[in-house]
Amino acid sequence: xxxxxxxxxxxxxxxxxxxxxxxxxxxxxxxxxxxxxxxxxxxxxxxxxxxxxxxxxxxxxxxxxxxxxxxxxxxxxxxxxxxxxxxxxxxxxxxxxxxxxxxxxxxxxxxxxxxxxxxxxxxxxxxxxxxxxxxxxxxxxxxxxxxxxxxxxx
Amino acid sequence: xxxxxxxxxxxxxxxxxxxxxxxxxxxxxxxxxxxxxxxxxxxxxxxxxxxxxxxxxxxxxxxxxxxxxxxxxxxxxxxxxxxxxxxxxxxxxxxxxxxxxxxxxxxxxxxxxxxxxxxxxxxxxxxxxxxxxxxxxxxxxxxxxxxxxxxxxxxxxxxxxxxxxxxxxxxxxxxxxxxxxxxxxxxxxxxxxxxxxxxxxxxxxxxxxxxxxxxxxxxxxxxxxxxxxxxxxxxxxxxxxxxxxxxxxxxxxxxxxxxxx
Numbered sequence: 001x002x003x004x005x006x007x008x009x010x011x012x013x014x015x016x017x018x019x020x021x022x023x024x025x026x027x028x029x030x031x032x033x034x035x036x037x038x039x040x041x042x043x044x045x046x047x048x049x050x051x052x053x054x055x056x057x058x059x060x061x062x063x064x065x066x067x068x069x070x071x072x073x074x075x076x077x078x079x080x081x082x083x084x085x086x087x088x089x090x091x092x093x094x095x096x097x098x099x100x101x102x103x104x105x106x107x108x109x110x111x112x113x114x115x116x117x118x119x120x121x122x123x124x125x126x127x128x129x130x131x132x133x134x135x136x137x138x139x140x141x142x143x144x145x146x147x148x149x150x151x152x153x154x
Numbered sequence: 155x156x157x158x159x160x161x162x163x164x165x166x167x168x169x170x171x172x173x174x175x176x177x178x179x180x181x182x183x184x185x186x187x188x189x190x191x192x193x194x195x196x197x198x199x200x201x202x203x204x205x206x207x208x209x210x211x212x213x214x215x216x217x218x219x220x221x222x223x224x225x226x227x228x229x230x231x232x233x234x235x236x237x238x239x240x241x242x243x244x245x246x247x248x249x250x251x252x253x254x255x256x257x258x259x260x261x262x263x264x265x266x267x268x269x270x271x272x273x274x275x276x277x278x279x280x281x282x283x284x285x286x287x288x289x290x291x292x293x294x295x296x297x298x299x300x301x302x303x304x305x306x307x308x309x310x311x312x313x314x315x316x317x318x319x320x321x322x323x324x325x326x327x328x329x330x331x332x333x334x335x336x337x338x339x340x341x342x343x344x345x346x347x348x349x350x351x352x353x354x355x356x357x358x359x360x361x362x363x364x365x366x367x368x369x370x371x372x373x374x375x376x377x378x379x380x381x382x383x384x385x386x387x388x389x390x391x392x393x394x395x396x397x398x399x400x401x402x403x404x405x406x407x408x409x410x411x412x413x414x415x
Contacts, residue, residue: 061344064327066344067343067344068343077345078344078345078346079342079344080341080342080343080344081341081342082338082341082342082343082348106328113329113333113337113338115326115327115328115329116328123324123325123326123328124322124323124324124325124328124382125324125325125382125383126324126325126326126381126382126383127325127326127377127378127381127382127383127384128383129381130325130326130381131326133326135326135327
């Protein structure tokens with residue numbers, strides 16, 4: 001079957017629209033989700049969560065956690081020791097406290113070496129590949145929080 | 155009056171150094187070059203000229219030193235004669251202030267200035283095999299000498315700019331050089347020992363690179379690691395940072411070409 005010119009044009013513009021939608025999502029350029037800080041915590045989740053995905057996020061090199069932290073990850077050969085061991089994190093902090101420490105630890109200690117994982121403003125000379133994007137998405141933050149709360153053994 | 159000011163100049167330099175020293179994070183007697191923490195086999199590689207891959211690049215540099223080049227058909231050796239004498243200590247004193255440019259230049263830039271002005275040849279590209287070879291050869295003539303930043307007050311604003319950059323948090327990870335290299339040296343960033351970042355051996359052979367590279371290449375790696383915007387090679391920001399790092403490493407021993415993991 002031969003498509004006429006108008007149908008072909010319509011198909012082409014449709015696939016273009018789909019591509020743009022995908023690009024917008026994949027590019028991570030969506031606006032940050034609002035959140036409320038209560039005391040030293042963000043009690044309400046930003047999105048749904050999955051602790052197993054959270055573990056995978058924490059141990060993946062590109063997410064930078066294990067550059068500074070070590071934790072109960074026997075399969076991970078290279079783990080940092082600049083920052084507290086993640087073992088027992090869930091016993092030390094509430095879910096909301098963990099959320100704020102991931103989202104923007106600088107609110108609690110301006111001098112901390114811990115990056116703000118869900119923040120795009122107030123940064124200097126961010127490389128073009130990362131500009132305007134948080135280190136982790138809201139979904140990733142929630143997955144990591146859900147995983148860290150399971151780390152109760154000290 | 156002019157004489158009076160000239161007499162005061164060394165004092166001004168001292169005061170400027172003292173101002174920086176007040177903020178220095180690592181006490182002078184606690185500084186250690188990366189060599190102190192090398193694995194024994196890497197240290198052995200650095201110490202043995204027949205095993206140090208950087209020495210092959212130094213030999214390439216010696217050949218270039220003796221080769222005539224450019225419209226002037228001049229070799230470096232034609233003016234500077236024996237590098238063992240004429241280049242001894244030169245790398246230990248760079249970056250140094252260039253009065254005509256009105257800013258500091260590093261050893262690579264100094265070599266290229268000679269190449270353009272004296273040899274009337276095209277300058278070598280940054281990180282080119284040739285520029286690395288000549289700077290490694292020139293640098294090697296200072297091996298064993300103490301790092302000796304010039305007491306030149308014209309350098310002070312540039313050194314201060316480099317220092318500001320060193321302490322400035324930047325990039326998506328919002329880190330400063332100081333947070334790792336002053337506050338956390340000796341600890342492990344994933345598998346890698348964090349050094350104090352004293353540039354005693356550049357250009358050096360890095361096992362990770364499988365090649366010899368410049369200090370600016372290393373600075374670039376760190377900036378990308380912070381997810382910050384890297385500068386173009388030769389940028390004044392890099393030279394200012396080199397100037398501060400060399401001041402911070404003053405008195406430590408030059409070990410060009412070093413070997414690092």
